[in-house]
Every structure is written in C-alpha cells, then in structure tokens.
Amino acid sequence: MTNHKRIFVLFILMLLVLAGCEDSSPSSRTALFKKVDPAPLTITKNPDQLEQILVDQVKEEASSVKSIYDVAVIKGEKEILVAYKVKHMSRFRMKGIESDLNKILSDKFPDHTFTVSSDYKIFLEAIRLGDKMKKPDFSEKKADKQLKKIISLTNELT
Amino acid sequence: MLKGKQSWIFENHPVIQSTGVSGGPFEGNGNLAKDFDILHEDLWMGKTSYEQAHRVLLEEAAQTALKKSGRSADDAQFFIAGDLINQITPTSFAARDLKIPYFGLFGACSTSMEGLAISSFIVNYRGAKNILTGASSHNAAVEKQFRYPTEYGGQKPPTAQWTVTGAGVALLTENDGTHENCPYTTSATIGRVMDMGLIDPFNMGGAMAPAAADTIEAHFNDLGVDQSHYDLIVTGDLGKIGRDSMLALLEEKGISIDQNKCNDCGLLLYKNDQPVQSGGSGAGCSATVLYGHLLNEMKKGVYKRILVVATGALLSPLTVQQGESIPCIAHAVSIEI
Amino acid sequence: MAKKKKTPQQKQYEQLEKKYETKRPVVKNCIKAFFVGGFICMLGQFISFLYIYFFHFTEQTSGNPTSATIIFLSMLLTGFGIYDRLGQFAGAGSAVPVSGFGNSIISAAIEHRTEGFVLGVGGNIFKLAGSVILFGVFSAFVVALIKTIILMARGVM
Numbered sequence: 001m002t003n004h005k006r007i008f009v010l011f012i013l014m015l016l017v018l019a020g021c022e023d024s025s026p027s028s029r030t031a032l033f034k035k036v037d038p039a040p041l042t043i044t045k046n047p048d049q050l051e052q053i054l055v056d057q058v059k060e061e062a063s064s065v066k067s068i069y070d071v072a073v074i075k076g077e078k079e080i081l082v083a084y085k086v087k088h089m090s091r092f093r094m095k096g097i098e099s100d101l102n103k104i105l106s107d108k109f110p111d112h113t114f115t116v117s118s119d120y121k122i123f124l125e126a127i128r129l130g131d132k133m134k135k136p137d138f139s140e141k142k143a144d145k146q147l148k149k150i151i152s153l154t155n156e157l158t
Numbered sequence: 159m160l161k162g163k164q165s166w167i168f169e170n171h172p173v174i175q176s177t178g179v180s181g182g183p184f185e186g187n188g189n190l191a192k193d194f195d196i197l198h199e200d201l202w203m204g205k206t207s208y209e210q211a212h213r214v215l216l217e218e219a220a221q222t223a224l225k226k227s228g229r230s231a232d233d234a235q236f237f238i239a240g241d242l243i244n245q246i247t248p249t250s251f252a253a254r255d256l257k258i259p260y261f262g263l264f265g266a267c268s269t270s271m272e273g274l275a276i277s278s279f280i281v282n283y284r285g286a287k288n289i290l291t292g293a294s295s296h297n298a299a300v301e302k303q304f305r306y307p308t309e310y311g312g313q314k315p316p317t318a319q320w321t322v323t324g325a326g327v328a329l330l331t332e333n334d335g336t337h338e339n340c341p342y343t344t345s346a347t348i349g350r351v352m353d354m355g356l357i358d359p360f361n362m363g364g365a366m367a368p369a370a371a372d373t374i375e376a377h378f379n380d381l382g383v384d385q386s387h388y389d390l391i392v393t394g395d396l397g398k399i400g401r402d403s404m405l406a407l408l409e410e411k412g413i414s415i416d417q418n419k420c421n422d423c424g425l426l427l428y429k430n431d432q433p434v435q436s437g438g439s440g441a442g443c444s445a446t447v448l449y450g451h452l453l454n455e456m457k458k459g460v461y462k463r464i465l466v467v468a469t470g471a472l473l474s475p476l477t478v479q480q481g482e483s484i485p486c487i488a489h490a491v492s493i494e495i
Numbered sequence: 496m497a498k499k500k501k502t503p504q505q506k507q508y509e510q511l512e513k514k515y516e517t518k519r520p521v522v523k524n525c526i527k528a529f530f531v532g533g534f535i536c537m538l539g540q541f542i543s544f545l546y547i548y549f550f551h552f553t554e555q556t557s558g559n560p561t562s563a564t565i566i567f568l569s570m571l572l573t574g575f576g577i578y579d580r581l582g583q584f585a586g587a588g589s590a591v592p593v594s595g596f597g598n599s600i601i602s603a604a605i606e607h608r609t610e611g612f613v614l615g616v617g618g619n620i621f622k623l624a625g626s627v628i629l630f631g632v633f634s635a636f637v638v639a640l641i642k643t644i645i646l647m648a649r650g651v652m
Contacts, residue, residue, distance in 0.1 A: 006575050119553045119555065120553075121557075153553055209609075307606035307623075309579050309606070310599060311582020311583070311602075312579075313524075313587075315519050316519060316520075317516055353505075354504075354505045354509065355501045355509060361516065364512045399515050399516050399517060402515035406511055406515065410511075
C-alpha cells in the first residue's frame with residue numbers, strides 16, 4: 001500500500017476506536033470545557049437542614065476565591081470533596097491557590113476534613129457521581145464508596 | 159608518458175569499448191533515466207541489507223559492461239574499482255564474485271576517474287589488454303555510515319547533497335584500430351589533496367571546489383592547453399555551490415571558463431523537483447553520468463573532446479566529530495572520440 | 496578541541512565560498528517548526544483529554560500514557576517512511592517534541608536490524624537519543640541537588 005493509503009486507513013481505525021467509547025451522562029460531556037456550576041451535594045438521599053446549609057456554605061467559600069470559577073462539593077460520611085476549576089491565566093499559581101483554599105476551609109469549618117483538588121478528572125468524576133446519585137436505585141453506600149475512590153485518586157502522583 | 163608535473167599522456171589511446179550503468183529508484187525518476195542500463199524500483203534490490211544491494215549494483219554494472227563487448231570476466235586482466243563504504247567491502251565482495259585480479263581504490267567520490275586514469279596508464283603501456291574499472295555508491299548505505307539512520311527526521315540544509323544510488327563500470331581495452339566510434343582516453347591529471355579549512359559535512363561542494371580548481375589549473379599548465387581545447391568540462395559532484403565557487407576561484411587565478419562549457423554530474427542527474435537540495439554526489443555520481451549519458455552524447459556527436467574532473471571529499475564521520483576540516487581531491491581524465 | 500588557525504589563503508577562500516553558499520531560510524524554518532511543533536503538542540493535549548475522560552487518569556497521571564501514545568504514533572510514522580519527510584519540512588518542530596525522541600530511537604533500531612538483535616539493534620538503538628538521556632538525567636540530578644542545598648540552607652537560617 002502506498003504511504004498515503006496507510007495514513008488514511010490508520011485514521012479511520014482510530015476514529016472507529018474512539019467512537020466505541022461513549023459516555024451517556026449528559027452533563028459530564030461538557031464538564032471539561034463549560035462552566036457546569038453543580039449544586040452542592042451530600043451522599044445522603046434526603047439531607048437534613050444542617051448538612052445542606054453546610055455544603056452550601058462550603059461552596060460559597062470556595063467560589064469566593066478570585067481565581068476559581070467552577071466548584072463542585074460533595075459531602076460523604078466522613079469527608080468533604082471540593083473540586084474546582086482554576087482560571088487559565090492563574091494556573092501558574094495552582095499550588096498557592098490550593099493551599100489558600102485549604103487554609104480558608106479548615107479555618108471556617110474546623111470540624112470537617114476536606115479534600116481539595118483542581119484536577120479536571122476529579123471535577124469530572126464529581127459531576128458524574130452527582131448524576132448517578134440522582135438515580136433512585138443508587139444506594140448511599142455505593143455513593144460513599146465512589147466518593148472514597150475519587151478522594152484516593154487525588155493522591156496519585158504518577 | 160609523464161607530462162608536466164602531475165599529468166600523463168596516453169599516446170596509444172586506450173579505448174572505452176563498453177560500459178555498464180545501474181541505478182536506483184531516484185535515478186530512474188531523474189533526467190538521465192534513459193542512459194541507465196539497469197534501473198531498480200527500490201533500494202533493497204531483492205536483498206536483505208543495503209550493503210548487499212550496493213554490491214548488486216556494482217556486479218550488474220560490471221556484467222553489463224562485459225556482455226556488451228561480448229566478453230567474459232576471464233578476458234579482463236584487472237578489476238580496478240572502489241566505493242565509499244568502510245573498507246570498500248561492496249567492491250571487494252563484487253570482485254570476489256567476478257574472480258578478476260583486483261585493485262581496490264579509495265578516492266571517495268573521485269574514485270571513478272582515479273580508476274580510469276590508472277587503468278588507462280596500464281593499458282597504454284601494455285600492462286593489460288582489458289581492464290574493468292568503475293565506482294559505485296548506495297544512498298541508504300552511505301547515509302547510514304556517514305550521517306544518520308535513513309528514517310531519521312533530521313532536517314538537511316540547502317547546501318547538502320544527495321548520494322547517488324548507482325554504479326558505472328567501463329571496459330577499457332587496447333586500441334588495435336578496430337574500434338570504430340568508440341571513445342578513448344587521451345590524458346589524465348592526478349590531483350593533490352587540498353584543504354581550505356571548511357568543516358561542514360553538509361556542504362561538501364564548497365569544500366571540494368578548491369581541489370577541482372587546483373587540478374584543472376594543473377591540467378591546463380601541464381598540457382599547455384586552455385578551455386577552448388575542450389567541448390565540455392564536467393565535474394563529478396560539486397553541486398550548485400561547489401560549481402559556482404570553483405568558477406570564481408579559477409577566475410581569480412586568471413582561468414576563465416565559459417559557463418555553458420562547464421557542467422556538473424550531480425546537477426545533470428536529477429530533475430529540479432526532486433528533493434536533492436544542492437545536487438547529487440557519491441562515487442557513483444560521476445561514474446553513472448559519464449559512462450552512461452556523457453559517452454552516449456559523445457557517440458551521437460554532441461561532444462568530441464571532454465574533460466571529466468571527479469571530486470572527492472576525504473572525510474570520515476570520526477574526523478568530523480573530532481573537529482577536523484575536510485580535505486578534498488580531484489582527478490581529471492580527458493576523453494575523445 | 497582548539498580550532499586550527501586558518502592561513503590567509505584559507506580565510507580568503509572561506510569568504511569567497513560564503514558568497515555562493517545557499518543561506519538557510521531561517522525565518523521560514525522557524526515558522527514551519529512553530530506550527531508543526533504546536534500541532535504535535537495540540538495533538539498531545541487532545542490525547543491527554545481522551546485519557547482523562549475515558550480512563551482513570553487524572554491530569555497528574557495522564558502525562559505518561561500520553562507520551563507513550565505519541566511515541567507509538569511516531570513509531571508508526573517512522574516505519575511507514577513518513578516521519579523523515581515531516582522532519583525535512585519542519586526541522587526542530589518535529590525533532591524537539593517527544594515524537595522526535597521516539598523517531599530517533601526507532602529509526603536507529605530499523606537501520607541496524609541487519610546486524611542482529613543484540614549487537615546491532617541493542618547496541619545502536621540509543622545512538623542518537625543516548626546523549627539526550629544522559630545529559631537529561633545528569634542535569635536533573637544537578638538541579639535537584641542545588642534545590643536541596645538551597646532548601647536546607649533556608650531551613651537552617
């Protein structure tokens with residue numbers, strides 16, 4: 001086969017492979033690009049007043065940081081996940097923003113443990129978990145397990 | 159006979175009875191494809207390594223030259239040839255299969271004329287009745303040895319040249335008066351090594367030009383002729399830059415050569431749209447163009463007397479890395495018909 | 496190695512030859528390299544997103560599989576004989592990204608296949624990339640050492 005034909009066949013194969021991997025949940029598809037602004041969530045199906053106020057406040061605090069423009073909060077049994085997106089030009093100060101946010105949250109809410117991450121993947125998984133939790137047959141236990149998985153993902157370095 | 163300081167005159171006019179020219183795919187797409195006896199579609203030529211393919215090129219050219227004269231390898235007294243590969247193994251291995259007593263030569267890209275000069279001298283003084291002489295090169299084998307692996311994506315500058323994949327072999331024989339319309343050699347000038355301090359291995363044309371200028375000057379002085387004596391003065395592989403530099407150098411020495419009379423094998427071989435940067439080069443460059451195209455033109459009557467100046471760059475990958483400059487050499491042979 | 500001193504005759508010829516030497520088109524080369532190199536990096540970012548989206552990689556961990564994928568693609572292009580043409584066109588644009596690194600290794604491996612696997616391929620595969628690896632690792636070591644010393648000095652003060 002001539003070189004041009006080879007490239008073409010390769011390209012078609014790649015497209016087919018990519019088309020095979022599809023993701024069904026609607027909001028997570030564009031989570032990487034657009035601002036999703038999800039409601040802060042808890043894993044309990046019917047959260048009581050206090051819990052709901054807590055997560056709302058956490059979201060507010062995180063959103064108040066200037067360089068952050070999109071925040072997802074999910075509260076599990078023991079810990080709270082705060083996933084956020086940083087404005088592109090401020091990406092240079094990522095580490096600084098992370099430690100600032102950690103400080104703010106641990107000062108305001110000293111009784112809770114927080115896991116913060118600016119990673120796109122964590123944000124995406126948080127959105128996906130939120131979508132899954134909307135389904136009635138998704139138990140609290142499963143949700144908590146999934147949340148724990150996401151939090152362990154934040155610790156991976158390579 | 160020795161003439162002047164470094165030239166020979168061949169009074170007995172040794173005859174180039176026949177030639178064999180083989181080439182690769184690039185040459186097949188070039189300007190002189192019709193003057194090749196054998197053309198291959200790819201660089202492998204049915205073998206498993208480029209070095210073996212290189213050998214095939216030379217063997218086929220030698221066999222073709224013998225066949226065209228109706229002779230066999232036994233008729234040739236000597237085989238005098240060379241190439242660019244380490245220890246000139248492709249030529250030695252071809253000599254093994256031809257079974258002719260063998261002189262291995264190394265003059266880099268000037269090997270073809272070095273061989274023709276020595277062969278003409280031997281035949282002229284009846285040291286042999288028939289001699290097979292030639293030179294060859296293979297683009298991939300040479301690139302692998304001198305530069306980078308052939309698939310490497312390095313960018314070649316516009317001064318670089320393209321090594322010819324091809325072999326040219328001539329059967330030189332005693333002139334017994336029976337060879338009508340066959341070209342014969344009349345004189346040769348042996349060049350000395352010139353080094354003008356250039357160090358860029360991607361600009362060999364510029365490095366070789368002083369050697370060509372020096373040999374042409376010596377030739378004109380020794381024989382007492384000037385450029386009007388010849389219909390064409392053709393260099394082996396100076397390429398665009400080398401040719402211009404050489405003409406300028408000769409002007410400075412007071413030797414003015416008409417642009418139309420001066421050409422270069424590396425420029426003749428390829429079309430303008432082939433990506434050869436500055437022109438062709440390699441031991442096979444002067445051999446394939448002379449023993450194919452130029453002798454055909456002479457037989458057609460286009461040229462009666464030509465001077466072929468093959469130029470060679472005597473560098474190795476090691477000397478370049480060690481920061482040495484590039485010494486060069488040029489040998490000239492005059493051919494008439 | 497000290498450069499040898501040139502005789503006046505050599506210097507004169509050098510000047511003469513420079514007049515006829517075809518100059519490299521530097522600006523054109525830079526623009527071509529910029530766009531090709533940028534395109535390859537864009538492709539890398541796209542592949543990175545794919546890994547983050549469809550697989551369990553985070554931004555932090557997607558670097559390795561992305562590099563591996565790009566090297567794999569450059570292997571295909573080198574094997575099909577396309578990468579050297581891209582290299583002639585783009586120069587540094589295709590040589591600097593990790594695809595150039597892959598190409599240097601793979602082209603050397605292909606070239607020396609005829610000399611056997613151990614001495615031929617094994618012995619020559621890092622012919623071009625060897626100095627990149629050596630000096631890259633060594634300079635990383637030196638920089639890390641300097642950083643450690645600075646931090647320790649800061650800690651002591």
